[in-house]
Amino acid sequence: xxxxxxxxxxxxxxxxxxxxxxxxxxxxxxxxxxxxxxxxxxxxxxxxxxxxxxxxxxxxxxxxxxxxxxxxxxxxxxxxxxxxxxxxxxxxxxxxxxxxxxxxxxxxxxxxxxxxxxxxxxxxxxxxxxxxxxxxxxxxxxxxxxxxxxxxxxxxxxxxxxxxxxxxxxxxxxxxxxxxxxxxxxxxxxxxxxxxxxxxxxxxxxxxxxxxxxxxxxxxxxxxxxxxxxxxxxxxx
Numbered sequence: 001x002x003x004x005x006x007x008x009x010x011x012x013x014x015x016x017x018x019x020x021x022x023x024x025x026x027x028x029x030x031x032x033x034x035x036x037x038x039x040x041x042x043x044x045x046x047x048x049x050x051x052x053x054x055x056x057x058x059x060x061x062x063x064x065x066x067x068x069x070x071x072x073x074x075x076x077x078x079x080x081x082x083x084x085x086x087x088x089x090x091x092x093x094x095x096x097x098x099x100x101x102x103x104x105x106x107x108x109x110x111x112x113x114x115x116x117x118x119x120x121x122x123x124x125x126x127x128x129x130x131x132x133x134x135x136x137x138x139x140x141x142x143x144x145x146x147x148x149x150x151x152x153x154x155x156x157x158x159x160x161x162x163x164x165x166x167x168x169x170x171x172x173x174x175x176x177x178x179x180x181x182x183x184x185x186x187x188x189x190x191x192x193x194x195x196x197x198x199x200x201x202x203x204x205x206x207x208x209x210x211x212x213x214x215x216x217x218x219x220x221x222x223x224x225x226x227x228x229x230x231x232x233x234x235x236x237x
Contacts, residue, residue, distance in 0.1 A: 001079050001109075001160055001171065001173045002078075002079055002107050002109070002132070002158050002160060002173075002174070002175045003035070003036065003078065003079075003108070004033060004034060004035055004107065004108040004221065005034050005040075005102075005104045005105075005106065005107035005108065005132075005158075006031070006032050006033070006034065006104060006105045006106045006107065006108075006121070006123075006231075006232060007028070007030055007031055007034060007040060007041065007103070007104055007105055008030050008032065008105040008229070008232075009030060009105065009129075010027055010028075010029065010030055010041070011023055011027060011056070014041060014056070014103045014129060015043055015056055015103050015129065016103075016128070016129050017180045018043055018054065018101065018103075018131070018180065018183060018184070018187075019054060020043060020054050020055065020056045021053050021054045021055065022053060022054070022055045022056070023055075023056045024041075024055065024056060024057045024058055026058050027041050027056065027057075027058050028040060028041060028058055031227055032227050032228055032229055032231045032232060033221055033224060033226055033227045033231055034061065035061070035224045036061050036062045036074075036075055036078035037060060037061060037062050037074065037075055038060075038061055038224075039058050039059065039060055039061070040058070040059065040061055040102065040156075041056055041057065041058060041059075041103065042056075042057060042059045042100045042101065042102050042103075042134060042136060042154075042156050043055070043056055043057075043100060043101040043102075043103065043183075043187060044057060044098070044099075044100050044136055044187070045099075045187045045188060045189045046189070047097075047189035047190065052188075052189050052190065054187065057154055058154070059100075059136060059154040059155055059156045060074060060153060060154065060155040060156070061074075061078050061155070061156060061157075061158075062074030062075050062076070062077055062078045062155055062156075062157065063077040063078075063080070063090065063091070063094070063135060063136070063137055063155050063156060063157035064077075064137060064139040064153060064155040065090055065093075065094075065137050065139070066137060066138065066139055066140070068139060071139065071153065071155075073090075074155050077090060077157050078157055078158065079157060079158055079159070079160050079173075080135065080157045080158070080159050080160070081159075081160055081161075081173075082133070082159045082160060082161045082176050082198065082201075082202055083161065083202070085135075085159075085198070086195075091135055091157070094135035094136065094137055095135060095194060095198070096194055097189065098135055098136045098137060099133070099134070099135060099136075099186050099187060099189075099194075100133075100134040100135060100136040100156050100187075101131050101132065101133065101134065101178060101183045101186060101187055102131070102132040102133075102134045102156065102158055103129045103130070103131055103132075104129070104130045104131075104132060105123060105127075105129070105130065105232075106121055106122055106123025106124070106130060106232065107121075107122055107123075107130075107132075107175060108120065108121055108122070108217070108221055109122060109167075109170050109171045109174075109214075110170075110171070111169070111170045111171065118216055118219075119216070119217050119218070119219060119221050119222065120170055120214045120215065120216055120217065121214060121215060121217045121231075121232045122167065122170070122212055122213070122214040123212060123213060123214070123232070124211065124212060124213075125211060125212070125213045130177065130212075131177065131178040131179070131180070131183045132158050132159070132175045132176065132177065132178065133158070133159040133175075133176040133177075133178050133183075133186055133201055134156045134157055134158050134159060135156065135157050135159070136154060136155065136156040136157075137154075137155055137156075138152055138153070138154055139152070139153045139155060140152060140153075141153060158175055158176075159175065159176040160173045160174060160175055160176060161173070161174065161176050161202055161205060162174075163209070164206045164209055164210075165206070165209060165210055166210075166214065167209050167212065167214070170214065174205075174209060176201060176202065176205055177205045177208040177209060178201055178204075178205075178208075179204060179208060182197075182200060182201045182204055185197050185200070185201075186198075186201060215234040215235075216234065216235050217231060217232060217233065217234065217235060218230070218231060218233075218235055
């Protein structure tokens with residue numbers, strides 16, 4: 001699973017090679033402790049324009065499908081198993097039509113040894129962005145007026161797959177990592193072979209996972225109120 005992540009940059013510095021056309025005005029500030037229900041920047045491709053417009057938008061972490069009565073369901077839908085998407089009504093339509101890339105600097109995972117959980121920070125070795133496969137949805141708040149700018153909520157979930165190698169020794173699940181080419185294909189709203197794109201990303205993820213580094217960090221990250229660059233620093237032996 002992936003329950004906390006870090007975004008140390010903002011705007012164009014965050015997305016790099018993904019060639020975003022439009023950046024939203026309300027993008028979140030950099031954060032070192034993003035938790036479910038918090039806001040983060042995601043990349044989506046809008047099929048309403050020709051060619052599609054690639055956008056960097058602010059979204060709430062935890063998928064809220066259009067049919068939901070309220071947003072509470074999103075607190076439980078911050079991750080989605082990549083191998084089960086087509087079997088879950090909550091994710092099936094988003095897989096076909098609303099795919100996202102979640103840029104991050106890294107993420108936290110807790111390793112359990114003898115019943116003791118220790119947080120680790122997992123990140124690219126050279127500090128480049130980490131691209132995570134995601135899905136997004138738009139939810140209409142029917143309690144708000146049509147002219148209320150907050151009537152629409154954009155939300156997202158991060159896909160996971162089984163872990164391998166060193167990451168497998170930390171946790172049995174990991175985010176579905178994407179290289180730039182797979183991220184491009186994943187975002188393309190015109191593709192008619194989504195299953196092939198997903199399978200290719202799942203198969204390529206282990207090679208990306210092998211390039212990542214990790215180190216133990218302070219247990220202060222467990223408190224969502226803590227948010228500073230010190231959270232990603234290695235703990236002293």
